[in-house]
Amino acid sequence: MNQRTRIKICGITREADVDAAVEAGADAIGFVLYPKSARHVSIARAAELARRLPPFVMPVALLVNASDAEVADATAALPTALLQFHGDETAADCERARRPYLRAGRMARGFDLVDFARQFSSAQAILLDAHVEGYGGGGKVFDWSLIPANVPRPVVLSGGLHAGNVIEGILQVRPWAVDVSSGVEAAKGIKDADLMRRFCEAVREADARIADSET
Numbered sequence: 001m002n003q004r005t006r007i008k009i010c011g012i013t014r015e016a017d018v019d020a021a022v023e024a025g026a027d028a029i030g031f032v033l034y035p036k037s038a039r040h041v042s043i044a045r046a047a048e049l050a051r052r053l054p055p056f057v058m059p060v061a062l063l064v065n066a067s068d069a070e071v072a073d074a075t076a077a078l079p080t081a082l083l084q085f086h087g088d089e090t091a092a093d094c095e096r097a098r099r100p101y102l103r104a105g106r107m108a109r110g111f112d113l114v115d116f117a118r119q120f121s122s123a124q125a126i127l128l129d130a131h132v133e134g135y136g137g138g139g140k141v142f143d144w145s146l147i148p149a150n151v152p153r154p155v156v157l158s159g160g161l162h163a164g165n166v167i168e169g170i171l172q173v174r175p176w177a178v179d180v181s182s183g184v185e186a187a188k189g190i191k192d193a194d195l196m197r198r199f200c201e202a203v204r205e206a207d208a209r210i211a212d213s214e215t
């Protein structure tokens with residue numbers, strides 16, 4: 001049973017936001033390597049920011065339909081990073097990286113998440129995001145009732161989360177982890193320390209309610 005919902009804060013571009021996210025309680029920090037994103041950082045910049053992370057806080061390198069060369073550059077520059085494939089990558093594409101990875105699934109009515117999770121059986125987890133233009137980071141909540149009970153991989157709940165809805169999301173979905181970007185921002189790529197703190201506090205509140213309900 002997942003006693004503590006892990007927290008990923010994504011789209012970090014500044015040193016102060018790395019430090020504030022860690023202080024707030026993030027378990028993982030996402031760096032968007034997708035050039036078309038407003039939260040994009042270069043591989044070198046992501047490596048520079050990742051060097052600020054203390055032990056036990058994981059960097060996540062986020063890729064969208066990157067070339068094998070780009071993936072190789074990212075894994076060389078970020079040797080401890082978990083990869084997150086957030087485009088149209090196949091399981092073979094993801095596995096060629098030979099690195100633990102998350103695979104994003106963009107939830108929409110008719111999307112067969114169980115089959116998708118079976119396809120990506122080598123993924124550490126499936127990150128469930130809303131189906132938005134530009135692949136991700138859209139700040140949009142999807143219908144959590146679309147998530148079946150029998151997903152055969154750990155689930156990361158994502159898409160439009162914030163301090164005001166994450167408790168409900170955790171109680172309803174019971175994910176392994178939650179992921180947030182827009183919901184803790186002052187502007188795209190500019191995180192708000194107070195919003196990050198409140199988000200992580202809300203996740204702790206959800207975990208406490210679950211623990212109480214099981215005693």
Ligand SMILES: O=C(O)c1ccccc1NCC(=O)[C@H](O)[C@H](O)COP(=O)(O)O
Nearest residue numbers: 010037135136137139159160180181182
């Ligand atoms: O964050 C982006 O700009 C982005 C762009 C393209 C693909 C993925 C992207 N982010 C991936 C993430 O893991 C986000 O945290 C996730 O989509 C949730 O974002 P939000 O709904 O803004 O919390």
